[in-house]
Amino acid sequence: MTPNAIAEHFDTTRQAVSKHLRILTECELVTQKQQGREIYYQLEIDKMKEIDKWLEQFRKIWETRFNQLDNLLATIKNKKNE
Structure with missing residues (x-):
């Protein structure tokens, strides 16, 4: 999912979701894949x-x-x- 799609499921900002995704990526709990202009995240x-x-x-x-x-x-x- 994209950060925007993920943020729609939570009562928080897209920036907050992006911050969490960055930490989860550093911990290797999610991976990111660039497709065009969008970045998609996937749970490991x-x-x-x-x-x-x-x-x-x-x-x-x-x-x-x-x-x-x-x-x-x-x-x-x-x-x-x-």
Whole structure:
């Protein structure tokens, strides 16, 4: 998609989208291809999978901690209701 096409899907300026695209390009999460006067951006799925795999180790920790927080909040709520 072009930056204009992407910007249409968000409540932000085209300049903000371009800035994000530049950073994503530097991180190799998107690639750009020039066609005439337009630049098209494409998501690099393999890079996203790599990030997802890396995040998985933290996801388990977060889920455990959120469950512990839920239990603590339920305990506090029950004590208030007694």
